[in-house]
Structure formats: structure tokens, C-alpha cells
Amino acid sequence: MNITDEKQSEVPSNVTDLRDIPLSHVSDIDREGIIRRVLPETLVERVPVARFNSSI
Amino acid sequence: MPFRQFVLKVHSRCDLACDHCYVYEHADQSWRSRPAVMSDETAAWAVTRIAEHVKSHGLAQVHVVLHGGEPLLAGHGRLGRLIAELRGGLGGLCALDLRVHTNGVLLDERFLDLFEEHDVRVGVSLDGDRAANDRHRRYADGRSSYDRVIRAVERLRRRPQLYAGLLCTIDVANDPGAVYRALAALEPPRVDFLLPHATWDSPPSRPTPTAYADWLIEIFEIWSAEGRVVPVRMFESILRTSRGAPSLTESLGLEPADLVVIETDGTYEQADSLKVAYEGAPATGLEVFHHDLDAVARHTGVLARQQGLGGLCATCRACPVVDSCGGGLYAHRYRTGSGFANPSVYSADLFKLITYIRRRTAMPTHSVPAATMDALSAGFGDQEDVRCLAAAQRTMRRALLAGVNAHETPTAGWELLTRLDDEHRDAVDAVLDHPYVREWAVRCLRQGGDAGYLANIAGAAAVRAGAVAEIAITAVDGVFHLPTLGAFEAGSATTARLVAEGGRFSLEDLPGAVWHPLRRLTAEGLSVVLEDTDPHRRCHGHPVAGRLTEEEAAAWQRVFAEAWALIESDHPAYASGLRAGLTTLVPLDPPAGGGSASSAARNAFGAVAVAPPADPATLALLLVHEFQHVKLGAVLDLVDLCDPTHTGLYYAPWRRESPRPLEALLQGVYAHLAVTDFWRVRRHRSEDGPGEVQFALWREQTARAIGDLDGSGGLTPLGARFVSGIRRTLEPWLDEPVSGQAAAAAAELAERYRAESAALRR
Numbered sequence A: 001m002n003i004t005d006e007k008q009s010e011v012p013s014n015v016t017d018l019r020d021i022p023l024s025h026v027s028d029i030d031r032e033g034i035i036r037r038v039l040p041e042t043l044v045e046r047v048p049v050a051r052f053n054s055s056i
Numbered sequence B: 001m002p003f004r005q006f007v008l009k010v011h012s013r014c015d016l017a018c019d020h021c022y023v024y025e026h027a028d029q030s031w032r033s034r035p036a037v038m039s040d041e042t043a044a045w046a047v048t049r050i051a052e053h054v055k056s057h058g059l060a061q062v063h064v065v066l067h068g069g070e071p072l073l074a075g076h077g078r079l080g081r082l083i084a085e086l087r088g089g090l091g092g093l094c095a096l097d098l099r100v101h102t103n104g105v106l107l108d109e110r111f112l113d114l115f116e117e118h119d120v121r122v123g124v125s126l127d128g129d130r131a132a133n134d135r136h137r138r139y140a141d142g143r144s145s146y147d148r149v150i151r152a153v154e155r156l157r158r159r160p161q162l163y164a165g166l167l168c169t170i171d172v173a174n175d176p177g178a179v180y181r182a183l184a185a186l187e188p189p190r191v192d193f194l195l196p197h198a199t200w201d202s203p204p205s206r207p208t209p210t211a212y213a214d215w216l217i218e219i220f221e222i223w224s225a226e227g228r229v230v231p232v233r234m235f236e237s238i239l240r241t242s243r244g245a246p247s248l249t250e251s252l253g254l255e256p257a258d259l260v261v262i263e264t265d266g267t268y269e270q271a272d273s274l275k276v277a278y279e280g281a282p283a284t285g286l287e288v289f290h291h292d293l294d295a296v297a298r299h300t301g302v303l304a305r306q307q308g309l310g311g312l313c314a315t316c317r318a319c320p321v322v323d324s325c326g327g328g329l330y331a332h333r334y335r336t337g338s339g340f341a342n343p344s345v346y347s348a349d350l351f352k353l354i355t356y357i358r359r360r361t362a363m364p365t366h367s368v369p370a371a372t373m374d375a376l377s378a379g380f381g382d383q384e385d386v387r388c389l390a391a392a393q394r395t396m397r398r399a400l401l402a403g404v405n406a407h408e409t410p411t412a413g414w415e416l417l418t419r420l421d422d423e424h425r426d427a428v429d430a431v432l433d434h435p436y437v438r439e440w441a442v443r444c445l446r447q448g449g450d451a452g453y454l455a456n457i458a459g460a461a462a463v464r465a466g467a468v469a470e471i472a473i474t475a476v477d478g479v480f481h482l483p484t485l486g487a488f489e490a491g492s493a494t495t496a497r498l499v500a501e502g503g504r505f506s507l508e509d510l511p512g513a514v515w516h517p518l519r520r521l522t523a524e525g526l527s528v529v530l531e532d533t534d535p536h537r538r539c540h541g542h543p544v545a546g547r548l549t550e551e552e553a554a555a556w557q558r559v560f561a562e563a564w565a566l567i568e569s570d571h572p573a574y575a576s577g578l579r580a581g582l583t584t585l586v587p588l589d590p591p592a593g594g595g596s597a598s599s600a601a602r603n604a605f606g607a608v609a610v611a612p613p614a615d616p617a618t619l620a621l622l623l624v625h626e627f628q629h630v631k632l633g634a635v636l637d638l639v640d641l642c643d644p645t646h647t648g649l650y651y652a653p654w655r656r657e658s659p660r661p662l663e664a665l666l667q668g669v670y671a672h673l674a675v676t677d678f679w680r681v682r683r684h685r686s687e688d689g690p691g692e693v694q695f696a697l698w699r700e701q702t703a704r705a706i707g708d709l710d711g712s713g714g715l716t717p718l719g720a721r722f723v724s725g726i727r728r729t730l731e732p733w734l735d736e737p738v739s740g741q742a743a744a745a746a747a748e749l750a751e752r753y754r755a756e757s758a759a760l761r762r
């Protein structure tokens, strides 16, 4: 199997596999990413920073 | 979509003459004709426009950035009046995140007092160590700005509540390690590295094809090795978007742009960075005195930056890192002729950097074997395929639970659950696998659920684990429900003390509470929960039946066993998947007007809700139909088949009351593929039944809807592949002979549905 075949044998998802992560260790990023997939509407205002490139 | 970010250009000139500045040194020279400073009148209009926008869109929070040129050149008095106006005009309406971004040269204690009074956070531009900074950030006469800027940052460090962070424009000639360390030493709450503005017409100078990626990778390595002490917006955004979370900067990710610029003369402009593209690129032709912000939101240039994946060129759309990159900063895609329909001029750098960071920080992610995806897209999927989907659902529920906890103050429920999760993972997983745990979590995150129910989940896990526990549980809709176990009637009580030990349990303070254990429906090789106690099962769009009597439960058992036998014998292609994924059946009330009713809920994987069916064949059909939704919902939890920004609406013959969004149409197609298949087989079993007409009707209607999906332009490449799988299954059925009579009756029904739909829409 070459690399391309290998790539094509799986359809990747960006959902981190949390099955083996203890509940108390689920990271904010993983949690937020998944909530965003499930509830896109609830996260629209959640990013607490201005995203303007030329300021911080 | 409304704007949530407003950049106010309070002064259009600058006291430095940085040679990389996009305001003065690039294509758009509109600053020359603008007033140097924003007048009080213009400022008042700007605030009025933002306030009316906040009100009309019900915005909970907006961000306002005071910017320039150099905003501090506006002076203490004028800036003070503007800030007071902003706080006064918006303060009562929404949360206001107010920032100023400065070169730091003029940042004195008086300014800081003003910012402190009005809670304005301050960001400073600094390109790194002295050598790096002095390469570009100099006065017009060539003097260094470094000492003054450092003095300003030191002042900010003494008022950490005002210190927003540092912004560094990259020059690959600088030493990346020295730049990072110099910035990190100033302890900024956040740093960002900006790619110098460039387009395909005027590309950046680069000694090697990926010089910017290599420069950033060096910093990434130091940053990681030192424990990521200083948040770096660019790196954080790549890490976040790689796991599906939103980006923190407009220069990365697929989030639609919600930013507008108001210039010193009151004109609205689009993204500031567009100044680098061509003369007049950011202009909208609109201004605060005569136009509201909704008019700006309708501007084609603004809309173009809100198209997500659909707004990108074909190269970016097919790119494996597009969810993190998003095609880069909009302005950086410009090329005369093709406009913005190009990858970023930094594409090679972005690709290398994102791929590198992803590899270095890889966490295992879910994936779907291609063979599983093929089987599912064909409409089927066996035990293994459905187990793969179920595995990801466990992840979903764990994340959602953690989400509920993150929004609450720590509770005894969370404490018990996390303890059990460490010591009795199987028991916790068994409870979390209950379909309506996710529905409850989703309700909480939408502010409609009772977070106290987390204790019930933990309590149920304790019972299953045989652990010793005592915890106050919550009544929801009149019951103390323990997922996977059953429910106590609550009467007027709202909380009760659950005591568990060795698998036995009771309510300490309500010893007489009536207990309704959950019951199961069993058939050859299959056992599912007959769920009539969980309050969160009320999510199916139909009234659910209350607790069933023993007779009613027995009637369900009979019809279920027969329906399952029918599925196994006549529709074996669906049996294997159902066996792996169908865990729960929720009885619905019989529909008022007669007929059948059934539903699957996106947030209840494994559950199907059904009203008492007329006969076993009807139940078999409804189970097969609804389980298609269950499977597809789980696929959509993992991957995007439809572009989320696609707004088209389509006629769906199965939901005639209103046109459906693309994803809903796909759901209907997927379900009706199985419905067609069901009748295809069924018509041969009972010659006088509706089978032949139903087969003729649904194969035709499904084929048409597949055509709509194909022609929508809203499927992702994977979505297109999925739909071709559906098509491949359906196509041979279109050639199967049906009687002329049945075909005519089907055509008549199809016509009637269309007419009905048109009448309903009128």
C-alpha cells in the first residue's frame, strides 16, 4: 500500500477521540470544537476576542 | 449576518513611518484625502449606527477597536470624548469589548488613566528585539522608536488589567528566537505574528519558498518547549481550528467576516487589509451619516467574505488544511484578473506551518474507514460500520458533558461522575451511552436544561458501578429519572437524596416514592429499551406516551418481535446495522388524525420514537426509515457533507409544509432510499397492498431530490461522494418494472404533493 492508498482508506474527521480521555481532562479546545459541530449556533459569540488582524 | 466588530479609525496619520505599513505604503492611498482626525460629530454618528445595529440584531456583545494611523494622535481630550460616547451609547445595550491599538510612542500615564477609567485594553505593535524593531518601525527621520515603545509596554505591565498584548509583523531577516524571547520577556497576555501584507501582484520578499513557515516553526518549537507560556494567537488558532474550534483571528479559519471599518470621515470600509490589493479596494461607497450598518452588511464585498468554504477558490476548497487556513487573509489572495479567487500568496507557508503544527500536536481523531463510508452512503452499513459511528457518539457525549460542567460552578454531580469515570469507566460509559444524555446536555448548553440532572447521571453510574454514593438528585418533569435504570415519581418534591451501595439504591427522604423500572423489548438477537420514563425523550416533535401499562408494554413487545422478524427475513441489509445501533424505542401518542408517526432526533443516537403502529410491517418500515436518520446524523457529527454556509432551500415531497435546507433534504433522501427499498421488496409480499404505488412514487421522488442535491453546488467533495453512493443504489431500481396503473397512481400522488406544497407556501 502506498501513502495515497493509506490516506484514502480512512475518511478523517477533526473530532478528537475522547473515549479514553478522563472526563476531568477534556481540553477546552476539544470540547469547544465538538460543541461547535453539535451546536454551531451557540458558539457564534463565544470567541471572546476581536478577530481583527491588525489589533490584539 | 450582523457585524460584531467595529474598527474606528480615529486618526488617519502616524508619528512613525514604518516602511511595511499597509495604510501608507500599499496600493490604496485613500488616507491622503481623509481628514486627519475623526470629528466629534462623525464619532457620535458612528456610535449611533453601532447602537442601532446592536438593538436591531439583539447582539449580546460587540468589539470596538480604536485604530489608525496612530489613534493616540487624536489626543487625550478627543479620545476621551469618543470613549465616553461609546461607553454611554452602548453600555446599557450589550457587553462592549473596547480596545485601542497603538504604536506606543505616545502612550503616557494620562492616556492610561483614561483607559483605566473606561476599561479600554491596549495592544501595542512591536516587532521584537531592538534590531528587529528598528528594521522597520522608525520615525520619518530614521530614528529608532524602540526605547519609547518599551517604556510604554513597561507602563502597561504595571497596569496588567489594561495590557491586551503585542503585535509583531514578521521579517524573516530577523532572528525568530530573539524576536520571540524579546516579546515573551515583556509578559504580554497575548502575542500575534503577522505576515507582512502582500498580494500575488506584489509578493513578499522571501529568500526561500517557505521562509515564513520556517521562521514561524522555529518560534513554535521554542514556544512549545517552554510550555506555551505566552498565548500566541496564530498558533492557538491553528490548534483550535484543527480540532473544529473557532479561530481567534480573521487571518485564519473559515469563519464569516463580521468586521467593518469606519474611517475618520465616516465612510464605511471593508477589511482594512484590503488596502494592499488595489486603490479603492476596501471602499463601500457608504457612510455613517446616511447609511445604517445593515446597508453595509448587504454590500457584495462584505457578503463575499462570509461565504466560508463556498467562497474559496477550487484549490483551497480541496486543500486538506482549509479548515485551519481558510485561504489565509482575504487581502493576501488578490491578483489582478482573478481578483480574490486564489489561494493566499502565503499558501505554501500556511500549508507547511499548519501541517507541521498538526503533526507535532496530533491527538488521535475519529475517522471513518472508506469502506464504512461507502457502505453507509449506499444506504446500508453493517454492525461494524454502525459501531464506528457509535464510538464517535461516545466522544460527543463526553465533550458535551464537559461543556455543561464548564458553564456551571462545580457540582457534586460532576465530582461524583469524574471519580466514577476514573474508577468505573464501564459503568459511566454505559450511562453516557443512553441516547437522551446528549439531548439533556444540549438543552443545558442552549440554556433550556436543568444542569442539576448531572447528579442523576452520576447517581445512575454509581448504581451501575456498585459503588457507595449519596447524592442529591433533581426532579425533571415530575420524575427523578436515573438514566438506564428508570424513574421515581417525584410528586411535589424537586430534589431527593439518592443512596446507592452494591447496586442497590433508594431515595432516603422519599422512601415511599413509586419506582418505574425501565423495561425492554426483545426479539431474536436484539433487545432494546422501551423508554417511557426519561423526561428528555420529549424531543421528537410529537407528544410522547406516558408510562405504559403492562398490557400496553406487552402489545409493544408483540408487534416489535414480529416487525423484527420481518426485517430479518425481508430486509436483511438493514438488520445488521439496526442490531448494532438501535438501543431504544420511545412510544409516541397516537397522532390525533390517525395514521402513523415516527421520529429520530439528532441528539439521541440509537433511539427511535414511534406511535403504536397499525401492524408489524408498518413498524418495520418506520424503524428502517428512522434509523437512516440516526446513521446519517452520526455521519454528519463527524464530517461535513454539506457546506454550512449554503443557504438554498429545496422542495421535499416528504415534508411539504416548507422548503428544506440542503442538509435536511439529504436526510430525507437518505431515509427515502430505504423507504423505496422497503416497498420494492414489500410489493411482492402482498399483491393488493400499497407497495407497488409506494415503490413507484418514492423511487421517482428520491431520484429527483438527488438531482437537486447534485445541482445545489452546496455539497462538499465528501458530500458529493456520499450522494453518488446513494444514487448508485437507487439507479437500478429505476429500471425495475412496475404496472402502468401503479405508475399512473404514483404520478398522480407526486402531482398532488407538489400542489399541496405550493398551496401551503402561499
Ligand code: SF4
Pocket: B315, B316, B317, B319, B320, B321, B322, B325, B326, B327, B328, B343, B344, B346, B347, B348, B350, B351
Ligand atoms: S494552504 Fe493554500 S491552498 Fe490550502 S487553504 Fe491555505 S491558501 Fe488555500
